[in-house]
Amino acid sequence: MTEPPLTEEFRRTDSIGVLVGALSDLRKGIVPAIAVMIGLATRENVPGFAIPLLIVAIFVLPPFTAWLKWYFRRYRTGAEDIRVESGVLSRQARSVPYERIQDVSLSETLLSRLFGLVEVRFETGAGGKDDLTLAFLTKEEGARLRDLVRARRDEAPSAETIAEVEAEAEAVPIFAMDLKRVLLSGVFSFSLVIFAVLFALVDQLDFLLPISIWDRDFWETLFSEQGERIRTLGRIGQIGSAIIAVLTVIVVGIVSGVVKTLLRDYGFRLDRTDKGFRRRRGLFTRTDVVMPRHRVQAVATDTGVIRRLLGWHALSFISLASDGGKASHDVAPFARWDEIAAIAREAGIPLPGDVEWHRTSRAYWIDRALLSLPLAIAAIAVAIWLQRWTPVAIPAILFLILAFSALTGYLRHRHALDPDRVHARAGLLSPRTITAPRVRLQSAQIVQGPIARLRGYATLHFGLAGGVLLFRGLPVAEARALREAVLQSIDAVDYSALPR
């Protein structure tokens, strides 16, 4: 295709597609229809209009709506974008610029295949759910659109490197965990999930047991018998058995944490390949994930209080792809700071180094603490009114916790701005950080509620693909300045020009 395609006329999708759409609707409707038929047959004095109505609902409506949808759905390939108009009563016109289309996929269903039709999906970066689809087109038309889009995209200078050939030779991994480290990291993933599992198991299998765990009498006898025994032990015996009980729980928690981590992280290794980062891990089910470097939207670090004291940190990548249900990919679950810093540098997103951390507005945290006050007072008032003294303690303690967490929020939350990156940090003893390149941010929103306006702070929320980057309680002027700075970086680089 040498010359750019001119804007063509609007056209409809293939008319046989109506048939495919109607048939697949019919297929979905047939089972409920049979169910309703049977239901009607078993009843007496069914009104005479029910059967014709049913027939209309099942055999006439779907084809008719399929036809309507088809009739009002038009598409056109223009000089710059693909346009699709749809909707019978409310109209929707969608425009997808060629530059934003990452790929065009053609898919067939069993029915469409019979008629030689395909569904064409234009994938953009918008995360899949809002992709543009055209159902159904002839195979030739689908192929034409795909070629057209690919041709248009290739005209634009692309930063793509054609390095499909992967070096098969195993290089030195950029990060790996030996058995010792996996076991050590397991110690820190204390987990009591085993108790939940045991309990669920007992619940499932209780018909096999001589006791019923839901039986109140069983527990009462158990406790009174055991209570008698414990009472006879004397003070030291009581304390001793309490300590043993606590220790048992701790040991079980640690052991199950170690086992869980061993199963998941055994033989953990992260390689830098041409395509991106390749991670392999697992004892019985070994997973092998490749994470393209350009897909990494931000990096996040995490640690724990004791882990931090001993110098251990975790690093994960935030991207649109999900990692077994989690949005971010663990790339170094248990590592030294310089190890994770090296990986982050390799991803092109260096961790915050010697940056100037800013704090949020004090007023925001004070207001948050104050907001929980009326609730606490109400709860305490009710308790006093009812003359129940023990329950007073619960709301009072809850309030104290809320107020404490709100007041320390000022100490916990920090942010910093580098010429090319934004950093957010939360936590005092075990800080979590998120570092996002400014150009990877998609939008910026400042939100202020009534109290925030009065007190001069705002929430700044950046659009990050696959993650959350928001700053609560920034002084208004700072929120505006931060947004402006980031927007200026964004303006400099178009989305399509981002390395991919």
Next chain:
Amino acid sequence: MNEQNEDLTLLDPRHITVLRIEALLGMVPILIGAVVVELVVGLPTGLIIVPALLVTALFTFPLPRRRYRRKGYSTTMDRLRYVKGWFRRSDTVVPFGRVQHIDVKEGLVERWFGLATLVVHTAGTHNASVSVPGLSRETAIDVREAIAARIRRDTM
């Protein structure tokens, strides 16, 4: 607050009427519910209907105008900015360079008045789509063309 908002353009005034009609349509089920409850329970006439009517009147007459006055957009500096809300004020900016694709939607009521809603989609998880309602159809299409042109220009 207002010193920052001078460059904002108000939406099309017909948007007020659209908001009114939509509010009225939204209140219809509640009004019907109020009437039914009164008839069924046998309460004195007007005990529920009158408050329901008052709420409807509030949502239909003063509020849409106020909501309209709080909304504004701008497309300067190749950024789409949309401000709305009185109680919870939000100020969203999407740089044209981050727009994935663009919808121009015409809801049934909007269509009667020649209005449209512009929806821009971004790759971000937050603000995956930002809608600017109450633009005249021509304005919506102009903005769409401007964004599309900018995307094209950037990648030339």
